[in-house]
Amino acid sequence: SQQGEEDPQALSIQEGENATMNCSYKTSINNLQWYRQNSGRGLVHLILIRSNEREKHSGRLRVTLDTSKKSSSLLITASRAADTASYFCATELTGGGNKLTFGTGTQLKVEL
Amino acid sequence: KAGVTQTPRYLIKTRGQQVTLSCSPISGHRSVSWYQQTPGQGLQFLFEYFSETQRNKGNFPGRFSGRQFSNSRSEMNVSTLELGDSALYLCASSPVEATDTQYFGPGTRLTVL
Numbered sequence: 001s002q003q004g005e006e007d008p009q010a011l012s013i014q015e016g017e018n019a020t021m022n023c024s025y026k027t028s029i030n031n032l033q034w035y036r037q038n039s040g041r042g043l044v045h046l047i048l049i050r051s052n053e054r055e056k057h058s059g060r061l062r063v064t065l066d067t068s069k070k071s072s073s074l075l076i077t078a079s080r081a082a083d084t085a086s087y088f089c090a091t092e093l094t095g096g097g098n099k100l101t102f103g104t105g106t107q108l109k110v111e112l
Numbered sequence: 113k114a115g116v117t118q119t120p121r122y123l124i125k126t127r128g129q130q131v132t133l134s135c136s137p138i139s140g141h142r143s144v145s146w147y148q149q150t151p152g153q154g155l156q157f158l159f160e161y162f163s164e165t166q167r168n169k170g171n172f173p174g175r176f177s178g179r180q181f182s183n184s185r186s187e188m189n190v191s192t193l194e195l196g197d198s199a200l201y202l203c204a205s206s207p208v209e210a211t212d213t214q215y216f217g218p219g220t221r222l223t224v225l
Contacts, residue, residue: 040221100214
């Protein structure tokens with residue numbers, strides 16, 4: 001079963017706007033990772049945030065983690081058409097080794 | 113460094129056949145994990161190999177198996193293929209231990225007819 005649920009399932013915005021995706025999970029984690037996938041291709045790693053971190057930035061990406069609420073959010077600022085893709089959160093559970101449990105994904109469409 | 117490579121990229125098989133997929137991790141990475149992605153079930157963990165030993169296993173039937181070689185390259189095998197095995201199979205590698213970033217390959221698209 002999926003560890004993470006993502007919200008919204010689909011998001012459509014205009015180029016230049018910000019996009020926010022949310023991820024909730026159920027159990028204790030070592031870290032949470034965000035990935036992007038274009039049209040059924042491989043997953044591209046975006047950012048990893050550890051359980052003792054609250055916020056992380058990478059370029060136009062900002063990720064927050066609230067372990068008390070078991071939730072994370074991914075913010076993409078100043079979105080571009082090239083950001084159109086599916087975005088997945090993945091959790092590495094405490095004691096779970098390298099096993100990632102993925103969320104259901106958010107399909108983002110950025111229109112010109 | 114070259115990324116994770118997977119071969120073949122596309123494969124068509126018929127029910128009852130078996131298939132072997134290959135994954136070459138990033139140079140220096142010792143952990144290789146396999147995932148299955150389907151529209152209905154999403155991304156699901158199959159198994160992880162580290163130093164030629166299976167370290168983690170997902171909830172898949174015994175028809176799904178894998179191995180890792182001394183150069184960290186990994187193969188997964190699916191025997192007695194079923195229609196429901198049609199999926200994108202993704203391989204990921206990471207440097208050593210847990211809490212490392214996992215890097216994914218482009219995947220092998222398997223279609224079972």
